[in-house]
Amino acid sequence: MLNREELREIAALQGNGSYFVSLYLNVNPVTNVKGDYIIHFKNMLRDISEGTDKKILKKIKADIGNIESFFISSKRGFKKGLAILSSAEQSFWKEYNLAVPVRNEIVVDKTPYIKQLLDILDNYQRYAVLLVDKESARLFLVHLGEIEEYGEIHTPDIPGKHKKGGWFSLSQNHYERHIDYHVGLHLKDVMKKLELFLAEEEIRGIVIGGSEDAVIRVREMLPRAAGEKVIGSFSAEMFAGNNEIFEKVKLATGDFERKKQKATVSELLTAAMKRENAVLGTEDVLNAIQEGRIMKLVFINEFRDSGYACRKCRYLTRQKVSPCPYCSGEMEEVGYLVELAAQRTVEMGALVEVISDNKELSNAGGIGAFLRF
Numbered sequence: 001m002l003n004r005e006e007l008r009e010i011a012a013l014q015g016n017g018s019y020f021v022s023l024y025l026n027v028n029p030v031t032n033v034k035g036d037y038i039i040h041f042k043n044m045l046r047d048i049s050e051g052t053d054k055k056i057l058k059k060i061k062a063d064i065g066n067i068e069s070f071f072i073s074s075k076r077g078f079k080k081g082l083a084i085l086s087s088a089e090q091s092f093w094k095e096y097n098l099a100v101p102v103r104n105e106i107v108v109d110k111t112p113y114i115k116q117l118l119d120i121l122d123n124y125q126r127y128a129v130l131l132v133d134k135e136s137a138r139l140f141l142v143h144l145g146e147i148e149e150y151g152e153i154h155t156p157d158i159p160g161k162h163k164k165g166g167w168f169s170l171s172q173n174h175y176e177r178h179i180d181y182h183v184g185l186h187l188k189d190v191m192k193k194l195e196l197f198l199a200e201e202e203i204r205g206i207v208i209g210g211s212e213d214a215v216i217r218v219r220e221m222l223p224r225a226a227g228e229k230v231i232g233s234f235s236a237e238m239f240a241g242n243n244e245i246f247e248k249v250k251l252a253t254g255d256f257e258r259k260k261q262k263a264t265v266s267e268l269l270t271a272a273m274k275r276e277n278a279v280l281g282t283e284d285v286l287n288a289i290q291e292g293r294i295m296k297l298v299f300i301n302e303f304r305d306s307g308y309a310c311r312k313c314r315y316l317t318r319q320k321v322s323p324c325p326y327c328s329g330e331m332e333e334v335g336y337l338v339e340l341a342a343q344r345t346v347e348m349g350a351l352v353e354v355i356s357d358n359k360e361l362s363n364a365g366g367i368g369a370f371l372r373f
């Protein structure tokens with residue numbers, strides 16, 4: 001399972017002279033009817049071999065072979081996106097079968113290239129979905145563009161408790177009270193299960209579905225911490241299909257994500273303007289990284305920049321300097337400065353937030369960061 005902890009470990013890997021092949025490939029069967037991704041992969045491979053040192057190509061030969069055999073053996077299990085990080089020399093192999101699209105990209109470098117995986121983690125957070133009625137409930141987990149049914153809760157009625165006279169001898173009033181009592185028991189049960197679920201999974205938001213009455217009642221009963229996580233609701237029948245539920249949930253989560261990203265950007269711009277522990281633009285961000293001050297790196301998904309990296313201490317800059325001003329190490333030209341910045345940010349345990357689209361941040365340089373001090 002793709003998670004932050006694992007990416008942190010991967011980001012910290014160093015080749016020590018050996019190389020990593022990082023491949024991102026769109027394998028979506030809809031856009032790759034005849035397995036066209038193999039052709040795309042070969043083209044990317046050809047492009048990279050033209051611009052890469054022969055010695056390096058020799059080092060990654062086994063990786064390419066492993067990737068090709070992986071294609072043949074696993075194509076039936078492919079979803080939309082595929083990410084492979086491989087270093088045969090280091091006996092390192094990670095594959096991610098993703099239900100979300102990736103950009104076709106291959107990178108050969110001394111460290112694994114994880115930017116797209118970071119994007120995915122950031123853009124597809126986890127949500128809990130609770131669909132509930134008077135005596136049953138269904139719980140779902142939404143992540144990485146997919147919905148997964150997590151469990152079902154059914155609270156059976158206990159007629160034994162009301163045996164005297166049976167159902168039909170109860171007065172209307174009595175009968176209603178009984179139903180109400182039972183619904184109350186059921187919802188308490190649901191709350192318990194939901195709390196367990198929230199404790200186990202890292203959930204950003206909760207979406208509640210059901211009849212209008214059910215949604216209102218559940219919201220009233222939710223413990224405060226869970227209540228604060230509710231980001232929306234929808235109406236659906238208990239037997240609704242997973243796809244139908246997912247479509248309704250996406251409306252709520254999409255709105256929530258957009259609002260959150262907008263708030264992040266405006267907070268960043270305001271803080272930077274007041275010079276309150278925030279910076280904007282590649283140059284200032286790179287300086288903050290070098291000083292270990294980053295709390296959260298924020299950049300536009302499409303933002304690219306290039307510059308120079310120190311081979312030894314990994315200092316990053318847009319300026320052509322040589323040798324490294326920090327360690328006198330050799331500097332090399334790099335075409336994916338943002339990725340390297342994100343990687344160093346992840347390594348120092350700081351956060352990365354990828355913004356899908358935002359004009360204000362684009363105008364302010366496409367990248368910025370909240371600082372620790």
Ligand SMILES: [Zn+2]
Nearest residue numbers: 310313324327
């Ligand atoms: Zn250096």
